[in-house]
Amino acid sequence: MTERHGKCLCGKTTFALNDDNPTVAICHCTHCQRSTGSAFSIVAIAPRDRFVCSGPLKKFEDVGESGGAVNRWFCAECGSPIWTEASAMAEAAIVKAGCFDDTSWLKPTLQVFCESREAWVPLVDGTANFARMPG
Ligand SMILES: [Zn+2]
Numbered sequence: 001m002t003e004r005h006g007k008c009l010c011g012k013t014t015f016a017l018n019d020d021n022p023t024v025a026i027c028h029c030t031h032c033q034r035s036t037g038s039a040f041s042i043v044a045i046a047p048r049d050r051f052v053c054s055g056p057l058k059k060f061e062d063v064g065e066s067g068g069a070v071n072r073w074f075c076a077e078c079g080s081p082i083w084t085e086a087s088a089m090a091e092a093a094i095v096k097a098g099c100f101d102d103t104s105w106l107k108p109t110l111q112v113f114c115e116s117r118e119a120w121v122p123l124v125d126g127t128a129n130f131a132r133m134p135g
Contacts, residue, residue, distance in 0.1 A: 003108060004044075006041065006100040008080035011065055015082065017095055020044035024097060024106050026124065029113035035072055035081055042097040042106065043084070051093035053083060055098025064088060073104045088133070110134070 007014045022044040058076040063069065063111035068087035073085050076081060084094040108124050109119075117130040123129060 001021065004100055004102065004105075006095070008075035008078050008082060010075060010078035010080075012052065012077045013057060013075040013080070013082055015051065015053035015099070017044060017046055017051050017093070017096070017100075022095075023045040023110060024108045025110040025112060026108045026127070027112050028115075028117040028121070031054060031065065031070070031072075032113075033116070035060075035062075035074075036096075039121050040094050040106065041081070042099045043097045044100070044106070045089070045092050046095070047091045048091055049083070051083065051095060054085045055082075057082065061083060 001018050002020045004017045012044050025043050025045060026040050027043060028040045033039060042131050056076040060072040062072050064079060064086055066088050070084060070086045072084050074080060080099060081096045082099060108127050111127045111129045112133055114129050
C-alpha cells in the first residue's frame with residue numbers, strides 16, 4: 001500500500017493517506033473557490049478509513065451545492081484547508097491535494113462543477129468533466 005504524507009502550512013496538522021490509487025479531481029465549485037481563495041481546488045479522494053489526520057483541526061459545517069452536509073476541516077493554527085467529508089460521498093476522505101509533501105504523482109482524471117469554472121481556466125487534457133457531480 002502506498003503511504004503518502006502531507007501537512008498544513010504551519011506544519012502542526014499532519015496526515016497520511018494509505019491508498020495505491022486515489023482519484024485526483026479538480027473541483028470548480030464556488031465553495032472550493034471561496035474556501036481556498038483560488039479558482040478551484042485539487043483533491044485526492046480515497047476511502048475514509050485509509051486517511052489519518054492529526055493536529056489542531058477545526059471544522060466548518062458547510063452545505064454542499066447538492067444540499068447535503070459537508071464538513072470542511074482546516075488547521076486552526078494557520079487556516080490551511082486539509083480535508084472534507086461530504087454526506088453525498090459518505091465513505092470518502094476528500095483531501096486537499098496541494099498539502100501533500102510530494103505532489104509529483106498528482107494527475108487529475110476528473111473535473112466537477114465545471115458550470116462555475118472560471119472562463120480563463122483551461123480544461124486539463126484527459127479528464128472526465130461534469131457540469132456538477134458525476135451521476
Ligand atoms: Zn497549520
